[in-house]
Amino acid sequence: MSNDSLSEVLWSAPPASRRGPKPRVGQDMIIEAAVRIADEQGADAASMQRIANDLGVTKMALYRHVPGRPEMVALMIEAALGPAPEPSGAWREGLRQWADAMYIVFARHRWLSAFATGARLIGPVELSWMESGLAAMTDLKLNGMEKLDTLVLIGSLVRGMVEQRRDRHDGWEQTMQAQLLPVLKLREDEFPLTAAAFADRSIPDSSEQAYEFGLNRILDGVENFVATR
Template sequence: MTPGETPPAPNPGEDLLWPGPATVRRGPKPRFTVAQIADAGTRIADAEGLGAVTMQRIAHDLGSTKMALYRYVPGRAELDAVMLDRSFGMPRPQHDADWRRALAAWAEGVHARALAHPWSVELAQRPHRPGPCELAWYEVGLAAMADLELHGGEKLDVLALLAGHAMSIVRQESASAAPEQELAASMQRIFTTRAADYPLTVAAFSDPGGARGDALRFGVERIVAGVEALAASRREG
């Protein structure tokens, strides 16, 4: 901390994701903002993985001390929450009148954001309270289904299915550029010598058709088709 700096008053219960009205503070302007600290953590996570992110490392990169940063961010849980929400960013509004294409675009957007920050998948799958950016994604996804004969909880489940599928693909892609092909190649010797034990599996891996290499699109289309069938059954009922 620089000499003469007046840090924010310590407040472990302060909600960093949903701050109240700004408080006018006396003295010099604080050296850092919560966003700057979270963005420093994001740069480290992008380069070296989530495990490399510590308050000590962030303080070093910002030219500060760990204890000084605790005046802005009370702990790691709060830091993770802000990093996750900022990794989502604000979604693009969907203007497609076809809800199927709008939902597909929503899922592709989630995939793109998570792929840009693969560590966010781990944070998103931990129990957490959504921040403003994440709730904005909810709003866009729910808007696409506004006219469907589904209950609110069902619509939320649809978004959970789409997001979960998109993030599972990110997990695979962040580990390998072509996960399905690499798995098949690594299993080739076993498939050759043990084909009689696993005939259906060998046949499936040997079939060049289907959605191989495009699992994101295939899964999204199947989820959307299921939603369409459910909505149609409600209309008919």
């Protein structure tokens, strides 16, 4: 794989249609199948062979449209993200709309958090999400890097909360408390602050509540930072 190959797949114009019989599969069909399989069974299940089997073609037939798995993953990210939101209102409300839209997408495609991160070539759809987030901060008195760092902070929160939600299961909290609370009770003198925190359950814990708390604190921090400049 090379950056040139990824760049061509992500940024080149779609090939012009040719005369003659249409191929049984195309790039859009391949990526749609890959995303569906990843959503149902995890990203590792979306192998070239599994996709070929799903579409009823040979694996070699896929390579005519997608050079390899790295290119396929890049296109899967683009397809899963979908159109960027169009935030409205003041900057705080706009960033909340942007974050909520990302949370919905990442929760729907839980494999995304493992792939849509790190230093890599991104495509036009993902870049449009960045543009959308920056648009929400048009009137905010931050420089360009500070605005980008704000998007990184929010994106990290979203990925972390989605991963936490993914790893939880029905009855997770009850199971954890059943295992941990007896230990804390016996060892309260060693971990008094932890025992006290778990004893204070005034608000039911959930990944959604943790997400709301984290997002509000990020937005509060940005607001306070701008106010004190």
